[in-house]
Each structure stands twice: as structure tokens, then as C-alpha cells.
Amino acid sequence: MIFGSNHIELVNGAFWFIVSISFILLSFITFLMIYFVFKYNRKKGKKAVNIHGNTKLEIIWTVIPVILVMAMFWYGWIGYRDLKNPPKDAMIIKVTAQMWKWTFEYDNGVKTDSLYVPVNKAIEVNLHSLDVNHSFFIPAFRFKRDVMPNRNNSIWFLPATVGKYDIACAEYCGLNHSAMYSKVIVLPKQEYDAWMKNELAKKNASSTQLPIVIDSTKVK
Amino acid sequence: MSTIAEHTVGHVHRDDIGSRLGMWLFLFTELVLFGGMFLVYAVYRFTYQHEFHVAAKELNTSVGALNTIILLTSSLTIVLSIIAIRKNNKFLSVFFQISTMVLAFGFLVNKYFEWNIKIHHGIFPGSETLLGKGNGEIIFFGLYYVMTGLHALHVIIGVLLIEVMAGYTIKGRINSTNYVRLEAAGLYWHLVDIIWIFLFPLFYLIT
């Protein structure tokens, strides 16, 4: 099931793939440890056997993990490749981070402090910082990207389900780092268009207007 | 293993090969330290090619060349002092050690005037003249001051080290059978020299 954004499937897939393999191996190792501790316990008075090693075994437990981790690498890589290459028709939104707030600027000049996007439309965010390092993190969409001064980073996503999701700052940026939350609000196409029309009208009404604060979207 | 077998209570453990190995390892860490700086230099040289080019023209090549000659000569004198002590010529060894210190002092004086002129022209980190220039030039001079400054600090440490060695030589603690400490100081001095050999072209020659 896909909800939130397009990246979820591949990220979750890679995650659970690695977790499952790890769980099996960890259980195996733990089981062996416990089993050996009981089976070969000194209380049983059996003589220990000095086994110096077994090259065949060493090769097996080198080669199998190599194959497993290569598979993990591949799974992780395909998800990343996807994240890295935005489609050509992506809608571009400029994101500016500063201590400790986010500002979103649309191509028509409208500025907000929550991110409004239409559903099922590829969004590319260009990330800028005015002061120190921040990181643009949408947990529900399974990605983040660092926002740094003097450096232009960008990332894209395709919001798949209507709803409100948190945007957090993931790179430590000082006093109110933990309060640097905002929201991404995914709207159906018509609602988004109506919202944008309204914003644009407000903007034109007053050229010196400050960014609008929408209380319901502010997160403590 | 013979050195260890000889080791008895109260006898200070002496292992010249071990000492040399230790000194080489230490020099290695020094090289890595400066290696970090050269890495920074390389990255910014790549980023700001044109500005580095412009900025480098402001450095006085002949002063740099003079300092190069001074340091190379001092590397020779320190080697001569080691040769002298091996031949048991205490006086000559001390003489060459003092010559090395004098040359090093000359290097520092030269450096002082070079920096002084730059600062006089208003080129130093945070100055208005420098901040008025492009980012690449700010970084070039930042690197220039940091790297030559760090090198000068090593020159000063080297001088102090050789001074101690000269004292040891006079007292006879360094002699024709036990001169590993002087050798170590000599190695350190060569390192100081070698780093300058890299700094000189990077800042003065490549424009």
C-alpha cells in the first residue's frame, strides 16, 4: 500500500528486507551461543577439544555475508536513485530555512510557512539556508535532505495521499532546533488551486504583506 | 631481542632502532597533519582557480626563494653536525647546530617582515581590504597565513629542540656513541624543511 509519498515503498522495502535478514542471523547467533553454553558447560565435566579452525567454514561465512550485503546495498541504491532524479514536469518550490523556521516560496511569488502541495503532482523543493545547517525532513515521506548555506540542494517527492504531515529539522541548529516544525499539507487539485488563488489575491492586495501564519498548522 | 635480554633492573632501557622508529612514526603524523591542510588547499584551489591565480601574484617570490635557500642550507648544517659528532668532534657539531639555529632565526626574521608588509597593506584575516576582495582571495590569504604560520611554529619548535640538543652535546650526553637524539632532532628539522619545499611553490610559484 502506498500512502504519503512515492518513496515509501522502496524505503520500507529495503528497511524490512535488511531487518528480516538481520533478525534471522541474530537469532541464529544468539541461539548458538545459548545452546553451546548449556551443551558444553563445564559442569558437565566434558573435556574441551582444541579446534584451531576450519578454512572451509571461514570461506562460507565470508562469502554468504558478502552476497547478503551486496543484495542489501542494491536494494538501498535503487530507492535512492529514484529519490535523486526528479521528473521533468515537477513543480518547483523554494524552501528557505533559518533559525528556527521554514519559509516556502512558490513560482508566482507567494510565500507561506507551511508547505501546500496538490496531490499526485511531483514536487521539487530547492533548499536554501540563511544561517546554519538545517535538514528538511518529512518522516511520513521517508526522506530528508540537508539545507546548508552556500549550497543548493534539492529533492523531490510525489505526495500520494491527501493529508497533513510533519516537516522537522533534522540537523542540529541551536536553541529551538526541536521546535523547528512545520507541515506539508497535501490538498486535492481543486482545493489547492482555490487556495493558491486566494493566496495570490492576498499577496496582490498588499505588496508588503508578511507571510501568513495559519494557527491550525503550527505545531508546538 | 638482544637489547631486551640485556635489560636489567635500574638500567635505563636503550633501543636506538626503537627510538628511530618512534621518531619516524611521529614525523608521519606531522605529515598527515599538514596533509589535511594541503587537502583543504587543493579543494579551494580547485573551487577558486582564477582568484587563487590573482592572489598569488601579490606574494613576493624573491623573499620566498631566499627563505627556501636558508632552510635548505640549515638542513645541510644539521646533517653536518651529526656527521661531526659521529667523528667525535664535539666543537664542530655544536658549531653546526648553532649555525642551524642562526639560519632558522634568519628564516623567521624574513617571515616576520614578509607578514608585516602584508599586514601593512591591510591584507590580513578580517581586514576591510581583504573582505573587499573575492571569496577565493580571502581563502587564499587565510590559507597563506594559517599554513605558513603553522610552519613557522614548527620552525620555532625545531629551534628549541636543537637548542636542547646543543646543550646535551656540550654536556656530553650526546656523544659519538649515543647520538640518536640529535638524529631525531635532525629528522624533525628535515620535516620542517620538506614542508616548506611544498609550501613555497604552492603559494609563491604557481600563479
Next chain:
Amino acid sequence: MHNNGHAVSYLDYKGKHSGIFAWILSTDHKRIGLLYLMASLLFFAVGVTFGFLMRLELIAPGRTIMDAQTYNSLFTLHGIIMIFLFVIPGLPAVFGNFFLPILIGAKDVAFPRLNLLSWWLYILGALLAVISVFLPGGPADTGWTFYIPYSIRTTTNVMPALIAAFILGFSSILTGLNFIVTIHRMRAPGMSFFRMPLFVWSLYATAWVQILATPIIGITLLLVTIERLFGVGLFDPALGGDPVLYQHLFWIYSHPAVYIMILPAMGVISEIIPVFSHRTIFGYKFIAFSSLAIALFGSMVWAHHMFTVGMSETAQIIFSLLTFLVAIPSAIKVFNWVATLYKGSISTDAPLLYALGFIFLFSIGGFTGLIQGALSVNMHIHDTSFIVAHFHYVMFGGTGFGIFAAMHYWFPKMFGKMYNMKTAKVGFWVLFVGFNTLYFPMFVMGWLGMPRRYYDYLPEFHIYHLISTIGSWILITGLIIMFTNFIKALRSKTTYTAINPWGGETLEWTIPNKPPLENFEVIPTITAGPYEFKDNDEFLMKENN
């Protein structure tokens, strides 16, 4: 007192100096080891206290016991103290100093005075870090990573902390240098490289990483200091500098530093498991070489801390691939340890419990490292509490438990006393349960999107934070049980004279408890590997009597 003839123990030896000077001016490797032990345990206590306070703050959303600035300083100090003052020196400087010369049959390290200088530099660095807390401006609040540009913008006392870390790095370099020369030049006759105990191998690999990587952090932190003082522009983006370059330089050291921390712990585990299984270690050479492989590969994976900064795609692929490969030598070690239990004669004393605890917790740390190495998953869990959990599983569950294992293993040798074994086992289990209760919820939170270094959090994370905080109380109870057990043993009047309580075959078990000043009356000649348990039946019979 174990006084046979002229072999006076290192604790009772009277040298040139008396009183405290007999300790802080001593060049004896064992006394220096103890000095490091005392100092690092003191800082461990401070670090634990800070961690405890942070967890208490996070027990509920919003302000609980402190403001955000205090919290930010606390996690910075917690990191600096734990990493630079406890975990890095914890094994090499404490147990390496104490046992490396003994394990290779030497009377001391190659440069005893340099060794003392290392300790003094360590104390100097530590004092500077402590002083920075009390200077006007308040303690540093940058996180232990000192990321630019925040570290050159904040008004807190970042400089003393930077210089402290620089000096501590220098101390670490000198220790590494000393160990390499010692291992090359001071081995007893017959002690070839492949007859060295694996703890020595791990110290050897660690020492190389120490001298190769530490200078980079030295120069980097120095540059940050200069940047703060003079504004030279080398990193400051306002002057054209590149903050990402700083991150590269920082992690070129700090990733290998992780191996400086874990390798010696792996060495300790490789000592303990064969001794308590009473059989030779499985795959000696594979374990020895995997240490070197870890040191080598570990130096080439630093940028996996930076997948989200936006490097080139090629760089991302290479660093991700290498990150997965660096897991292989660790896996080889784990398999060999487990195989060493096979057909042994296993005695489940406290050191072995800690060693097995290490394998379990370190494995979790390793597996979650794989999860982070996957590029797409990293985009999600980077800089969340998942990383915090992973890091603590490796550094505390790994190295921390390794240090505790070493303490229990070598305690009778170092002090000539024995702790209560039952209490030690209880302490282990409480610690183990507390550890998992404390850190496992962080994996879950991280996956659900709880960023790290957060003073406050959304209500949906409350339950995990609550469990985690309760875990910290259990963990601290475990620590208290363990340390009171040690202190009781130290204060008891009964001397423990059995020189080989566990039936080990390495050289420290051939000399008296509280070893004499120069360790060996006669330098031994080595004729076999370190884990050849020839006296199988003999030792077991003695134990049964």
C-alpha cells in the same frame, strides 16, 4: 601482600617520589594504566550523570527539569566526555597500558616517559573541557561534532572544548605511537607476531588508526579555532568557505575513531572467550587479520555520515558499498567467537557473560549499521534517534561492555582481590536489561521519525521516551551494583593469591597478582601460541577440588 623475595608489587613499590607524586610522576606502565582507569571512570560517572539528566528531561514532552540551552550543552558535553575521555582511552590507555607489555613479555612500554606525558596531556585536555563549562558564556552547545557554521556562530565556549579535543587527540597519538614501537621492539624471545594474544593484535591495529587518523582531527579542530578567532574563511560560508569540507575532514578522523573505540574491545572478547571455553580460539589468523581489515576499510567509509548533504552519485555509491563491506570482517569475528564456544568446557563466570553480552549487543549495533548503510533508508533514518540507538549499541553495548568484561577479567590480576561472583552476575543482568530498555525504543522512535538532539518532541513519541527513561534507571542500578561490588572487593582484607583464576594461557597469568614493578623476574621465552590449553584436565581437576 604477595611478597616473594624481591618482587615487590607495583602498588607497593617505593620510587624516587612519595605520596601522590609516586603515582602522577610514575613511568611504570601499570601505574599509568591505573591513573587512566581512575580518571576515565570519574569522567564516565560524569557522562552517565549527564545522560541520566537528559533522559529525565525527555520523560515527558515540554520542559521537565531544564531549559533547552542546558539540554543542548548537556548532550554536547555527554558526547565529548564519553567519546574523548572514556571510550577512546577506556581500553587502549587503561588495559592496553597495563597489560600490553605483560602480554608480550616486556618490562614496560618502549617510551615510559612519553607514556606519562600522554596521561598528563589527557588530564590537561580533560581539565580544559571541565573549565569550559564554568567560563562565562556557558558550555559548548554544538554537539560533539562541532558542525560549521553553527560552531563559529554560537557564543558559547566552543574554543576551550576544541582545544581540549585537540590536546586529547595528541595524547591519543602518543599512546598509539608508543604501542606500535613496543609491539615491534619489545616482544619476548619466541613471541612472533602470530603468537601474540589477540588483544595485542587489536591494540596494534588500533594504534595505527590512532596515528594515521588523529592528526586530521587535530588540524581540523585547530582550523575551527582559528576560524573563530580570526575569521580566515576556510570553512565559513559567509567568506566563501565550504561547511561540507569541514564535515569531510571531521569524519575522515571520526569514523576511524569509532574503530579506535571498538577494535580493542573485540580484542578483549577474543581473550575471554577461549579462556572461559577452555579451548583454543577458532580461526586465530582470521580474527587477527580481520582487525587489520577493519582498520583499513574503516578508514575509507567516513562519508556515510554525510549521505544527506548531497554528494555526487558516484561518491554515494562507493561509500555505501564500502560501508556494507566493512561489516564483513566484524561478521567474521562474531562467527569465530561463537565457533570457539563449540566443544569447549564453558564456565559462565561474569567475564564470559559480559563477552557474550558484547556479542549480542554489538551484533544488533552492526546489523542496524547495515540498515543505515542502505542509501534509501539512510535518507529516512539519518539524524534520528535510530542513529543514537545504533551508536550506543556499538559504543556502549560494544565497547562499554568490552571494558566491563576486561574489568571483571583482569580485576584479580590488577588488584590481588576478588569480587563477589554472584553479585557480578546479577549486575550484568540488570545492566543488560536496562541497556536494552533504554536504547531499543530509540530504534522504534527513529524509524517513526523522531529526530535526534531534540529537547522537546511530539506527543506521539511519549511512550517510547518514557520506556527509554525508565530503562536508564535500570541501567544505572546495574552500574551501581557492578561498581559497589568492585569497591567492596577492593576494601576487603582478604588477599586473592591464585595467580590464574580462570585458567588462562597468556603471560599475565604466569606472574603474581599485583604484578611486580618490572613484571617478570626473568623474561620468558615463548614456544607456543597464546591459546594452547595443554593442561586441559589438570586445570579442571584443580577447579573441581
